[in-house]
Amino acid sequence: MMPSEKTLTSLDQAAWEELVTRFDGRMWAVARACGLGPADAADAVQGAWLRMVESLDAIRDPERIGAWLVTTTRHEAVRLAQRSRGERPAPSTLPDVAVPDPAASVVDADYGRRLWLRLDGLAEPCRSLLRLYALNPDAKYAQISMRLGLPMGSIGPTRSRCMSRLRTLIEEER
Amino acid sequence: MTEDDHLPAYLLAALRMAAGVDPVPERVSEAARNAFGLRLPGGVVAAPSEVGPAVGARSEGARSEGQPAMHRFGADGITLDVEVTVTDGRLDVAGQVSPAPGPDDRIEVRTPGTGRSRTPSETGHFAVAGLPPGWISVVCHRPGRAPVATRWLHVRD
Numbered sequence: 327m328m329p330s331e332k333t334l335t336s337l338d339q340a341a342w343e344e345l346v347t348r349f350d351g352r353m354w355a356v357a358r359a360c361g362l363g364p365a366d367a368a369d370a371v372q373g374a375w376l377r378m379v380e381s382l383d384a385i386r387d388p389e390r391i392g393a394w395l396v397t398t399t400r401h402e403a404v405r406l407a408q409r410s411r412g413e414r415p416a417p418s419t420l421p422d423v424a425v426p427d428p429a430a431s432v433v434d435a436d437y438g439r440r441l442w443l444r445l446d447g448l449a450e451p452c453r454s455l456l457r458l459y460a461l462n463p464d465a466k467y468a469q470i471s472m473r474l475g476l477p478m479g480s481i482g483p484t485r486s487r488c489m490s491r492l493r494t495l496i497e498e499e500r
Numbered sequence: 501m502t503e504d505d506h507l508p509a510y511l512l513a514a515l516r517m518a519a520g521v522d523p524v525p526e527r528v529s530e531a532a533r534n535a536f537g538l539r540l541p542g543g544v545v546a547a548p549s550e551v552g553p554a555v556g557a558r559s560e561g562a563r564s565e566g567q568p569a570m571h572r573f574g575a576d577g578i579t580l581d582v583e584v585t586v587t588d589g590r591l592d593v594a595g596q597v598s599p600a601p602g603p604d605d606r607i608e609v610r611t612p613g614t615g616r617s618r619t620p621s622e623t624g625h626f627a628v629a630g631l632p633p634g635w636i637s638v639v640c641h642r643p644g645r646a647p648v649a650t651r652w653l654h655v656r657d
Contacts, residue, residue, distance in 0.1 A: 337536075342535075343533050343536075346532040350524050350529050350532050352513065353524075354524035354525075355513035355514070355516050355522070356509060356513045358522055359510070359513040359516065360509050368525070368527070369634055369656070371528050372532065372612060376538065376652040378535075379536070380637075380649070382539070396510075405654070430510065432507070432510045432511060433510050434517070435514070435517040437514045437518075438515050438519070441518065460516055460521070461519060489508040489511060489512075490508075493511065496511075
C-alpha cells in the first residue's frame with residue numbers, strides 16, 4: 327500500500343512496483359525526448375529511481391511523486407546529454423533533490439492525444455516535421471532533411487519554432 | 501534543450517506516448533523494480549563535496565579511458581574519496597575512507613546488480629576492479645553505527 331503519511335519511508339515492494347508501472351513509461355519518454363539514445367535513456371531512468379531510493383526521507387510531497395520522478399529523469403538526462411557532448415556539467419546547476427516541474431503533468435498519453443489533434447491542424451512544414459520527429463525517435467537531422475526537403479541546418483530552429491506554435495495552440499485551449 | 505525550457509521535451513514525450521511509439525523496454529522496467537532492493541534502511545547519504553579545482557572539477561563523473569575521475573563525499577563524520585578508472589569498458593574503483601576505519605568496518609562498492617565487500621586497509625584504502633559501467637555507490641558499513649553511502653554516481657566511457 328502507498329503510505330498515507332507525508333513520507334515515503336514506509337513504501338513496500340508492491341507499492342514501489344505500482345509506481346514503476348505508473349511512471350516508467352513517462353520517464354522513458356522524457357529521457358528519449360531529451361535526445362538520448364536507448365542506452366543513455368535507460369541509464370537516466372535508472373538514475374532517477376536510484377535518486378528516489380536515496381531520497382526517500384527527503385521527498386516532502388508524495389502526492390507529487392510522479393512529477394518528481396519525471397523531473398528527476400529530465401535532470402539525469404540533461405546531465406548525460408551534456409556529458410555525451412563532451413561538456414562538463416557544473417555540479418550546482420541541478421539540485422540534489424528535484425523540485426517537481428509544474429509542467430511535468432503534460433507527460434501523459436491523454437494529453438498527448440490532445441496534442442496530436444492540434445498538431446494535425448498546424449501548417450507545413452510544422453505538421454510533417456513534428457510528426458516525423460515524434461514518430462521516429464532515432465531519426466537523424468539528415469534523414470528528416472531529406473524527407474522534408476529542408477536544409478539540415480534549419481531543422482533544429484524550425485522544430486523549436488513549430489513546438490512553440492503547438493504550445494501556443496494548447497495554451498489558448500486552456 | 502536548456503534547463504529552463506523543458507516544456508518542448510515534455511510535449512514530445514506526450515506525443516510519443518499517445519502514439520505508442522518507442523515504449524519503455526522491459527529491461528528498463530525490471531531495473532526500476534529491482535532498484536527498491538538497493539535501499540539502505542537507516543543509512544546516511546553522503547553528498548559530493550568540493551575539494552578544490554583539481555578534484556572538484558571532476559565531481560560529476562567526467563572521465564576518459566584510463567583517466568581516473570575523483571569524487572569526495574562526506575557525511576556523519578567520515579569522508580569517502582572515490583576514484584573511478586575506466587579500463588576496457590569496465591570500472592575500477594579505488595578509494596579511501598577517513599578518518600581511519602575501525603577493525604570491523606567494511607566497504608561495499610555497489611552497482612545496481614552487484615555488491616562487492618572489502619575490508620579497508622589500516623589507512624582506509626580499498627579497491628574493487630572490473631565492475632560494469634553505469635551507476636555505482638560506495639557504502640561504509642560501521643558496526644553499531646549507521647552505514648554511510650555515497651550518492652549514486654554515473655560513470656561510463
